[in-house]
Amino acid sequence: MSLDLLTAVTIFVLSLLVGVEVISKVPATLHTPLMSGANSIHGVVLVGAMAIAATAHDTLGYVLAFFAVAFGAMNVVGGYVVTDRMLHMFRGSRKQG
Amino acid sequence: MSLDLLTAVTIFVLSLLVGVEVISKVPATLHTPLMSGANSIHGVVLVGAMAIAATAHDTLGYVLAFFAVAFGAMNVVGGYVVTDRMLHMFRGSRKQG
Amino acid sequence: MDTAIQYVLLAAAACFVLGLRLMNHPATARRGNLLSAGAMGVAVVATGVVIARHATITVTGWAVLFAGLATGSVAGLYAARSVRMTAMPQLVSLFNAVGGGAAALLAVSDLIGAHAVPVRVGVPASIDIAIGAVTFTGSLLAAGKLQGLVSGAPIVFPGARLVNVVIAALTLGSGVWLAARPDNTVALVLLVVGALAFGVTMVLPIGGADMPVVISLLNAFTGTAVAMAGFVLGQTILIIAGALVGASGAILTKLMADAMNRSIANIIIGGFGTADDAASAEGGAQGTVRSGSADDVAIQLAYANKVIVVPGYGLAAAQAQHEMAGLAQLLTGHGVEVTYAVHPVAGRMPGHMNVLLAEANVPYPQLIEMEEANGEFARADVALVVGANDVTNPAARRSGNPISGMPILDVDHARSVVVIKRSLGHGYAGLDNELYTDPKTTMYFADAKQGLAALTAAVRTFVG
Amino acid sequence: MDTAIQYVLLAAAACFVLGLRLMNHPATARRGNLLSAGAMGVAVVATGVVIARHATITVTGWAVLFAGLATGSVAGLYAARSVRMTAMPQLVSLFNAVGGGAAALLAVSDLIGAHAVPVRVGVPASIDIAIGAVTFTGSLLAAGKLQGLVSGAPIVFPGARLVNVVIAALTLGSGVWLAARPDNTVALVLLVVGALAFGVTMVLPIGGADMPVVISLLNAFTGTAVAMAGFVLGQTILIIAGALVGASGAILTKLMADAMNRSIANIIIGGFGTADDAASAEGGAQGTVRSGSADDVAIQLAYANKVIVVPGYGLAAAQAQHEMAGLAQLLTGHGVEVTYAVHPVAGRMPGHMNVLLAEANVPYPQLIEMEEANGEFARADVALVVGANDVTNPAARRSGNPISGMPILDVDHARSVVVIKRSLGHGYAGLDNELYTDPKTTMYFADAKQGLAALTAAVRTFVG
Amino acid sequence: MSDLTVGVVREETPGERRVALVPGAVSRLPTGVVVQSGAGAGAWFDDDAYAQAGARLASRAEVLATADVIVCVHPPEDALRAGQALVGLLQPQRRPDAVAAWAAAGVTAISLDRLPRTLSRAQAMDALTSQASVAGYKAALVAATAYGGFFPLLTTAAGTIRPAGVLVLGTGVAGLQAIGTARRLGAVVSAYDVRPQARGEVESLGARFVDLPGAASGSGDGGYARALTEEEGRAQQAALAEHIARADVVITTAQVPGGRPPVLVTEDTVKLMRAGAVVVDLAAGPLGGNVAGSVPDTTVVTDNGVTVIGAGNLPATMAPAASTAYSRNITAVLAHLVRDGALSLDLTDEITSALVVTHDGVTHDGGAR
Amino acid sequence: MSDLTVGVVREETPGERRVALVPGAVSRLPTGVVVQSGAGAGAWFDDDAYAQAGARLASRAEVLATADVIVCVHPPEDALRAGQALVGLLQPQRRPDAVAAWAAAGVTAISLDRLPRTLSRAQAMDALTSQASVAGYKAALVAATAYGGFFPLLTTAAGTIRPAGVLVLGTGVAGLQAIGTARRLGAVVSAYDVRPQARGEVESLGARFVDLPGAASGSGDGGYARALTEEEGRAQQAALAEHIARADVVITTAQVPGGRPPVLVTEDTVKLMRAGAVVVDLAAGPLGGNVAGSVPDTTVVTDNGVTVIGAGNLPATMAPAASTAYSRNITAVLAHLVRDGALSLDLTDEITSALVVTHDGVTHDGGAR
C-alpha cells in the first residue's frame, strides 16, 4: 500500500468535492439522520484499526489496537443501526412523487 | 508522471462521482450552455497534446502532434468563447433570489 | 488478489457516496443507509482477508482484533437499539467521539510503533491526532450536555477565555512540533493532552440549543481526522470516506445552522462569552414549546394521509386564504385527504371563515362542521391550526375562564398538531393556550400568509 | 517544482468542477464558465512550463506546438465569435468533434511512438481511439445535419442495419485486438477506420430534432475518451476532467432527453429504423411553431421585468384562475410587474374574465383595459396568453374573415409571447392564429390548470 | 362635420327608465345631439349633464322635428317624417304595423336586435348582449333578495346554514351572468341549456351542467337555439321537473328567435317546489314566459308558497348601467353607419344589411331571424 | 322529563314574519311544545310541519294558557300569568311599562338582548348576533338591488363598467356581514367604525378601513361602542362627509347600547351625494337612525336623487333563515335554564343573572347595558 503524497492529495481533494456536491437541499427533518449516516461512514476508521491490530506486536500496540478496533466497531455498528431507527419514521413514504 | 492503474482508476471513479453529482436540476434553457461548458472542459486534451508535441521526434509524430494541439486549442478557445456568448443572454439576471 | 481487494474497497467507497446521495431524500434515505452499511461490511471483510493473507498478524493480534470487534459491536448495537428516540442525538455524538478517538489512536499507534517515519507523514499524523482528540472529548461533552449529565447551559468561568487561548496555543505548538519530529514522544503526549483539553473547553461554553450544530461540526472533524489517518496508513478508502464525511459534514453543518438561523462562527466564537439566546423564544413558565421550520412542517404534511385544517381569525387577518387553499390543493393533488374544520365562532363574525374560504374557492364539501370534525381528529395525522387560538384552547374544558363551556375543536386528538401563528400571543379571549405546550404540537411561528407560502414551497420539494 | 505544478493542475481540475457547479444556475453560469476558462489557461501554461523545464522537446516540436496552438485558437475564436446565435449548437458539435479527434490522436501517437508498450495501457488506448474516432465523425455529421449541409431528416438506406452491425463488429474486434497488441499497426488502422465509419452510420439515421441530445451524448463520449487518454499518458488532470465531463455529460444528456420526452435508447436505437416523430407536433403548412417546456417559459417569466397576462376562454374552461393568480403573485413577489389585459369579448359572456379573476381575488388595479394594454405591450418582456385565441389573432387586422375589424390585443408587440393552450386548436371564430408561428412566440402546450401549476413550480426553482 | 343631428326622446313605455343616449356618450358622437328635456331622468341623468356634454335640450316635438336620426330603446309611437332614421331595439317581427308605417312614410328603420351577433366585430353594437348582461346580473340579485334564506354556506354559533341551490335554465348571455352572480354570492349553481355547447360555458363559470338524458338538444342559426317541437318540449319539461323541485331558486332565461319563449316550468312543476322557493322568469313578456303562470313585472306567490317573479324588463330597473351600455352600442352603430357626416347605408355590408328594416320605402327581412 | 311546556305564539308586530321556534327545533327541546296555529306561516313553516315535529297545535288563547314558557321574538301584548316565563328579545329598557307589568304579575321575563356577548360559551344563545348577521347580509343585497349600476367591475364590448364603491359605517356583526357580502359581489368596499379594534376586523375581510383623523375613538363595555359626546359626534359627521359623498352605496349599522343610534349621515351630507346613490340605514327605527331623514321600513328618494332605505327590521324579510337561527338561540337558552324538566334560575350564574329581567316579582337590571 504505497501511496505518494500527490496521489493521496488528489484523492483527498476529489473526495472533498464529492462530499460537497453530494449534499443537496435537504429537508430539516433529515438533517439528523443524514448527520448520523455520515457519522457511520467515518466508522471506516475500523479498517485502519484492523490494519494496526495486524501490525501490533507489543502490549502498548495491542492495547491501542484494541481500543481503536472497539471504538471503530462501535462507531460502525451503532451508527448504522441508530440511523436506521431514525429513518424508520419515514416508512410512511408511499407517495409517488 | 508515473501512475499505477489502481490509482488512475480511483481518480477516474471519484471524478465520475463528482461529475454525476455536479449536475443538479438545471433549467432547460441552460442545457445547451452547460453542454457547451462541459465541452470546453474536455478541451483539456490540449494539455495531453502538448505533451505529445514535447516528445515527438519524427514527421508523423509532428503531424499528429500538430493536429492534436490545433484540435485541442480549437476546442478550448472556441468552446469557452461560444459558451460565454450563449450565457450573455442571462445577463438580465438581477433578481435577488 | 491484493489489487482486486483494493478495487473492492474502491467500490465500497463509491457506495458510501451513493448511500449519502440517497439519504438526501426522505423516500430513499433508508435504502441509502442500508447500501452504505452493506459497503462497510464488505470493506471490513475485505480488510480481514488482506490481513489473513499477509499473515504478519500475531495470534494476540487476532485475539485483540476479534475482542475489539466484538466489544465495539455489542456496545454499539446495544446502545443503538435501546436508546429512546429523543436521546438519539447524544448517541450519535457518542459514536462520533469513539470514531474520532479511534482515528487519533491510529496515528498514535503508528507513530509509536514506527522506526523511521518519513517526515511528511508527520503532518497528517499530527493533524489526525489533534482533530481526533478534540473530537473525542468535545463529542463526549456534547453528548453529556444533551443527556443532562452536564448542565445544558453555557458554562463559563472567570478567565475561561484566557485558559482557552493558552490551551489552544499549547495544542497548536505541540502539533507543529510533532509534525516536524514525528518520533518525539513528548510532543505526542503534549498534543494528545492539549487536544483533549481543548475539546472540553471548546464545547463547554456552548448552550444546549446549539448542540446539534456542534455535533454535526465535530462529525465533520472526525471525517477529516479519518482522512488524515488514511494519509498516515496509506489507505485510500480512509482518505475517500474521511474526506467525503469531512466535506459533506461541513455542508450539512452549514445547512443546519442556517435552518436554525445561526451562523457557525457565532456558535463557536459566541460560545466563548455571551450566553446564547436561542432558547428565549421558548415558552414561559408553563412548559416548553417546540417550534419547527417550514421544512419540518412540510414533511409532516407531505407524508400524512389525512390533514384537518383549522382556520381562525389569524388566517383572515393575514388574508392568507389563497395561500391556504393553494397548499391544500397541492396536498390533495398528492393524495393527502384535506378538510377544513370550521368552528362556529372562528373569526370575528358569523360565517367569517366561510366568506374567507369561499373567496379562495374552497369547495363546500371540504368544509366540515365542529361535531363531525371532532369525530375525525383521531384519524388525522396532522391538525393544521392556522391563526386559530380560542377555538382550539383546551382551557374551555375547564371552568372558571371566559371560554369555559364553549365547545372547541379537539385538535389534540390528532396524531400531531401544527400551529401557525406569529407568536405565543393570545386570541380574542385573552387566554394562554396549553395546546402550545402539548408534546404533540409543533409551533410554526410566522405570519399566516408568508408562512403558508413558505410551507407550500417546502411541500413541493417533497412531493415534487 | 514539478510536484508543485502537479498541485496547480489539481487545483485547475477542482476549478473545472466548481465552474460546472456554478453553471447550474442562470445567475452564476457566466462566472462559472469564466472560472473554468481561467483554470484551463493556468493548466496550459503550467504544462508549457513543465515542457520547457524538461527540455526534451525539439525545436520543431516547439514550432509544431505553437503553430498548432495558434491555428486552433484562431480558428476556434473566429468560429465562436462569428457564428449566429441559432447556429451555436452545430458549432459546439464541431468543437466536440475536434476534441474527440485530439483525444484519439493522443493514443495513436503514443502507440506509434511507443516501443514496448505495457499491455495494460492497451485497453485505455484502444477505448480512447474507438470513442474519439466515433465522436469525431459523429459530431461532424451532427453539426452538418443541424447546419443543413446534410439533410436533417433521418437517412436510412436499404441494408443500413446490416452495414451498421458489420461496422460495429469490425470496430469492436479491432479494438479488442489492439488492446491485446497495442503495437499492432494493422489493428490500429482497422480500429481508426472502423470507428470513423461507425460514427457516421450511428448518427446518419437520427432525425434533426434529436440532434441536441445526440451532441450531448457525443460530448460525454469525448469526456470519456479524454479520460482514457489520461490513462495512456499518465496525466491525472486528463483523467479528472475527462471523467468529470463523461459523467456530467451523461447526466445532462438524460436531462435533455427527459425535457424532450424522449429516451436516449429510443433516440439511438430508434435511429436505426423508424423515422422520428418529434417534429410532427409542429405546425402544418403555414410555418413552424416553436414549443417550449415549463422550464423554458418559467425562465422567461422569472427574468422578466414586466409581464402582461392575456386571459381567455381557455382559462375559464380549465377553471385555472387560482393557479393563474398564484403564478402572478409569485412573480410579483419577486419584483416582476404583472398586469392582466382583459379584452372586451374574452370568454363567452360579457365580463367573463372579471368574474373569473375576481374569484381568484386578483385586485382590480392589476386589470388593464385593451387600449391601455396595447400601449404597454411594447414595454413588456413577456405577453403570457392563457387560453385566449381570437382576441389575440392578428387576422383581425385583415379583412375577409369573421373577426376582421375586431380590435385585438397586440401581444405581438411584446418582446416575446408565450401561449398556453392544449393544442393549435381554434377558438370561437374557428380561425388559424398566425401568432403561433411568429418567431417571437413560444407555445406551451398544456391544459391551463395543469400548465400553470407546473409553471409556478418551475418559476419557484428560479426565484426560490 | 356635424350636418347630422341625432335626437334622443324620452322613453314612453310604462316602467321604462332607460335612455338611449347618456350624457357621457354625447361627445363621442361626431354629430349634433338634441335631447328631449327630462329624457334621462329615469336613469338619474339630468338635463344639465346633457347640456354640459354639448347636447341641445328641446321639447319632444322639437326633437322629433329637427333630428335626422332618432335613437331610442323602444320605438316611439310618434309619426316620423320621410328620410328620418330611427335606431333602436325595434323588434320588427313583433310590430308588423309599425314596420309597414315606417316603410310607407319613407323612414329608415334600423333595429339593433337584427345584428348578426356571432360576428366578432359587431360585438360593440350588440345591445341584446349588453342588456341581457344587465338582466342576468339583476335576476340573481332579485332572486337573492326575494329568497328567505342565505345564498352562501355559513357556519355560525346559531347553526350551520346550508347554501342555496340555484338552477339557471337557459344559459345565453343573461343566464351565464346570472350563474356568475349567484356563484359569487356563494350559492350552489347548476344550469341547463338546450344548446350542446352551453355545457362548456356553464362549467367555465364553475357551475354544474344538468344532464337531461331524455331531452332533445337543439342549436339553431346565429348561435341561437331552435324552437323545440311540442313533443320535445314536453319531454324537456318532464325531465326538468325533478331538478326544479330540488332547487331553492330557479332563474329562467330561455328564448328562441322570433317565437314565443318555451315553457320550461309547468304549473305542475311549480306545485312540486318547496314553500319559500323563488322563481325568476326573465322571459316573462306579452307572449308568455318560461314559467307557466308568470305575469310580467309582477310577483305572484302560489298556494304552495312559491314566489314567481315575472321579470321581463330587468334592464329598466338598472337604468343607469343599462343605458350607459346601450349608448355604447348606439354610438358604435352610428359610427358604423355614418360616413362624412351623413348616414350612408351600404346594403352590401353584412352588418348594415342585417340591421336595416325599412329604407326608402322598402322593407328588408334582414336574412336570419 | 317533559313536565314543562313551551309555547310558541304568532308574532303580532306589523311586518314581522319570523317565528320564535321552527319545526326543526321542536325535537331538540326536551320539553313539550305547543304552537299557535299559523305561527310559522310568515316564514313558510306550516302547521303540518310542526305537527310532524311533535308539537301540539292550538289556538293563541290555549297556548297562552297552557305553556309554562312562552318563547317569542317580540314580547306579546297579552297578559301572562304568575309563574309563567317569557323568553325573547324583550328590549326591557325600551318597555319600562311592560317590565313593570311582568314583575307585578309574577312573570319570569328573560331577555336575550341582555346576554353577556363577549362570553364565548354564551355565543350559541346570542340572538342579537344571529339576527344582525341576517340583517347585514340582506342589507348588502337590498343596496345592490336598489342601486342602478353593477357592484362588480366588468369589461365588456359595450365598455368597461367601474365597480361600485360601498361604504359601511359601523362594523359590528351586521356591518361585517354587509362588507363580506358586498365584497363577494365585487364592490370596492371601505368601512369605518368608532371602535379601534374594528380596523383589524375590517381588513380581515379584505376591505379598506377609513381613517378619520379628526374623529374620536370609543370603545364601551362588553364589546359595544360608547355613545359619543355631541361635539365628538359632529366632528365625526364632518369627517365622514367627504367619504360618504364619494360612495355609490352607503350602509349604516351603528348602534350604542341603550341609547338612540348616532346620526352619521346628516341631511347636508346626503345632499353631497351623487344622483342614483343608495343609502341603507339598518339602524332606522322608532328612535331614529344613522341617516337624517331615514324612515323605518320606507324607501325615500331625495331631491338630489339619492335613495335612502330605512331598513330597521331586515331579519323579518328573511324570516326562514332568521327564524331558524333564532330558534337555535332559544333552544340554547332553554338548555341552559332548564334542569330536570323545570326552569331553574341560578342567579349566581353569569349568564342567567344577566338574562333575567323579572322573576318572582323582582326586577333585575342585569348589570351591564
Ligand SMILES: NC(=O)c1ccc[n+]([C@@H]2O[C@H](COP(=O)([O-])OP(=O)(O)OC[C@H]3O[C@@H](n4cnc5c(N)ncnc54)[C@H](OP(=O)(O)O)[C@@H]3O)[C@@H](O)[C@H]2O)c1
Ligand atoms: N365568530 C364570531 O362571530 C365572533 C365574533 C366576535 C368574537 N369572536 C371570538 O373570536 C374568537 C375566535 O377564535 P379564533 O381561534 O378564530 O381566533 P383568536 O382566538 O382570536 O386567535 C386568533 C389568533 O390568530 C393569530 N394571528 C393574528 N394575526 C395573524 C397573522 N397575520 N398570521 C398568523 N396568525 C395571526 C393570533 O396569534 P399571534 O398574534 O400569535 O399571531 C391570534 O392568537 C373566539 O374567542 C370567539 O368567541 C367570534
Ligand SMILES: NC(=O)c1ccc[n+]([C@@H]2O[C@H](COP(=O)([O-])OP(=O)(O)OC[C@H]3O[C@@H](n4cnc5c(N)ncnc54)[C@H](OP(=O)(O)O)[C@@H]3O)[C@@H](O)[C@H]2O)c1
Ligand atoms: N365575451 C363574450 O361576450 C362572448 C360571447 C360569445 C362569444 N365570444 C367570442 O369568444 C371569443 C373569445 O376569445 P378568447 O380568446 O377568449 O377565446 P377563444 O378564441 O374561444 O379561444 C379559447 C382557446 O382556449 C383554449 N382552451 C380551451 N380549453 C382549454 C384548457 N382547458 N386549457 C387551456 N386552453 C384551453 C382553446 O385552445 P386549445 O383547444 O388548443 O386548448 C381555444 O383556442 C371571441 O371570438 C368572442 O367573439 C365572446
Ligand SMILES: NC(=O)c1ccc[n+]([C@@H]2O[C@H](COP(=O)([O-])OP(=O)(O)OC[C@H]3O[C@@H](n4cnc5c(N)ncnc54)[C@H](O)[C@@H]3O)[C@@H](O)[C@H]2O)c1
Ligand atoms: N360575439 C359573439 O359571438 C356573441 C355575443 C353574444 C352572444 N353570443 C351568442 O348568441 C347566442 C344567443 O344568446 P342570447 O343570450 O341572446 O340567447 P337568447 O336570449 O336567444 O336565449 C337564451 C338562452 O335560452 C336557451 N334556450 C332556448 N330554448 C331553450 C329550451 N327549450 N331549453 C333550454 N334553453 C333554451 C338558448 O339556447 C339560449 O342560450 C349565444 O350562443 C351566445 O353565446 C355571441
Ligand SMILES: NC(=O)c1ccc[n+]([C@@H]2O[C@H](COP(=O)([O-])OP(=O)(O)OC[C@H]3O[C@@H](n4cnc5c(N)ncnc54)[C@H](O)[C@@H]3O)[C@@H](O)[C@H]2O)c1
Ligand atoms: N362571542 C363574542 O365575543 C361576540 C359575538 C358577537 C359580537 N361580539 C361583539 O359585540 C360587539 C357589538 O356588536 P354589535 O354588532 O351588536 O354592535 P352594535 O349593533 O351595538 O353596533 C354596531 C356597530 O356600530 C358601531 N358604532 C357605534 N357608534 C358608532 C359611531 N358613532 N360611529 C361609528 N360606528 C359606531 C359599534 O362600534 C358597532 O361596531 C362587537 O364588538 C362584536 O364583535 C362579540
